[in-house]
Amino acid sequence: MTHRLSRRSLATVVATTTAALLLAACSTGGDSSTDKGAGEGPVPEPTSPVTISFASWVGAEPDMKTLVDKFQKEHPNIKVELQNVPAEEANEKLTAQVAGGNPPDVAFIDASTTAQFASRKALVNLDNYISRSDVVKADAYVPAFKTFVTYENGMYGLPFDGESTALFYRTDLFQAAGISAPPTTWPEYEDAARKLTDPAKRTYGQPLFAPEAAYYWYPWLWQAGGKLLSEDGKSVLFNSPEAKTAADFYVKLAQYAPKDYLNSNSYDGRQAFANGQVGMYVAGSWFAGTLGDEFPQIDGKWSVAPLPKGSAGCGTTIAGDALVLFSQGKKTDAAWKFIEFLSQPDNVAQWTYKSKAGTTLPPINSLLESPDLVATKPILKGFAEAMPCGVSQVVANPDWPKIEEALNEELGKAIYGEQTAAQALDNAAAEAEKIIR
């Protein structure tokens, strides 16, 4: 694989450029994405009936239906037409729609893909609209989420929901092992993992997944003060001394991991946590929903804490969704009215922590800090506390998936004891440099 990556990355750049040129050619005369929404005062209400399309994978959820109904009642001239796409196909479908010159007016997308679409000139720069709005304030958002939707200093999306990565732990196993509280530092974490590990009883500290080694290493990297790539995405930073410290600690955790799951993944691994094979599990808040749905038998036997702090303080990986407008759309004002409505704090609260089944967090500071949140969903406490430490590891680089695959492969070898953690990072960095170049 080593040899063909560099050529492939070049081809990808070429392909992306071609796509961008085609898009530019498709969009109608002079209507550049930065002009949209220019003007003063509140965006006017349409005078005749307008239908806007809204693409998402959440259109069938009762909370979304309620919000859409409420919006249509308040704005009788705007009708919202829901287009549903399964989450895992959304990105591909939107790419195809943009390429075909027929995107929806509004879309609910994975926030980390915003920059990708913005860089292809597919999205409306929302700065003009935000400056005219009484509801949406750019600095009300949690900084890491704002980073997700910012491209070349412009905001191209409104963060709508989010989740952070935190530490799930089995209270019953902690008690049995004589651990009084969830670990707050690296040494405490290792100590807890050691105490939980007893191969004779088939219990372990936490699972480690070689095929997903990179993703679960990132939080340790942030906590040690390391970075993946430089701001411009041109140089590799993940083999710095800080990163090597983090990788070394992370790889050593393999001795407290059930060997059966070393070649598994975080989804299959949930069973290890559910049947008490591991006492700790690092995961996003989606995992809380999964545990509640699939494993009610361990209700009350687990809890959530923020990830432990490293030498550079706290750090966690975050993810989320954002609302965006497409630059090829012709009903941009009405579309803005809709996402402005959804972004009202009470509606964001309704969509996130107040939702019946949901376990996501609001990406707005004031909501995140409100006592209302913990009162409504106690299980979200650990995640909400971790949110300010969120690092958006968004790498707006089309080659990132391949770099991550190299990291997975090299860190995987380290987990299997074929090389040291430092060697793993150096090897992955060498490959990443070839890919970027």
Next chain:
Amino acid sequence: MSGRGRGARRGVLRVMWRERSAYGFLAPGLILFSIFTVFALLFAFYLTFREWNILEPEKPFVGLQNYQDMVQDEDFRRSIINTAYFTGASVPLGMALGLAVALLLNQPIRGRGLLRTLYFLPNITPFVVAAIIWKWLYNGDYGLFNFYLLKTHLITQPLVWLSDKNLAMPAVVLMSVWASVGFSMVVYLAALQAIPNDLYEAARIDGAGAWARLRYVTLPMLAPSTLFLMVMGIIGSFQVFTQIYIMTSGGPLNRTTTMVYYIYEAAFKFYEMGYASTLAYALFLLLLVFTALQLRLYRRADL
């Protein structure tokens, strides 16, 4: 073209017209075959000279780049070695066991029909289900294999089979052998029953013992079945995918990444359809060479 050729062709056309209803009956199958096999084959060949990520309509021409990449791709070489390992272990083992079982079940023993059914059962079990069950059998902490191996003191430490970089491939081979024994058995049984009894009688009169009868009568008479099983087995195991996908995902550390799994990854993980098509054609070529070689070997052996 000579007049005679044209005349012959007109004859063919006339026959075709006369038997046109046959083509009507053949049409559904032919159309499906053309679209899903012939067209797919040609399209894949076209893609080997292109770069295509399946999402965008553009398929830029890249000349022989895909072929060049393939020749230098160490991971692909690794996948060929893994495939050869899998084939070299699972095909002979499955055939030998199948023959042994067939020889046993060809004897007049009680419950023969039931036993034959039992041995054939894995063959008709949905493969995905079997693979998931075997995944649990191989589990290090809770698997049945480890339970009995530990209980009988054959091992002192639990083995983690599928997560062990050196055991994963043998574990997959074992499961595949289990699944294929029934088929070899049925084929060999049929062939055994077709061997005329007078051959054995003659051999016995000549003083041949049980071993000599097996070696000089049974095995040569089974040779066509052996060739058939070997060709089918090699073709099948070169395309091994399901058990890899379910049980190991090509891991640990790519030790079980076989050719088809690698092609799948290129196509549906990295969206490199052009490169994946090139790899698929390489596999096709390998299979073609192998099959031709085997057929020739057997022809020379005068069978």
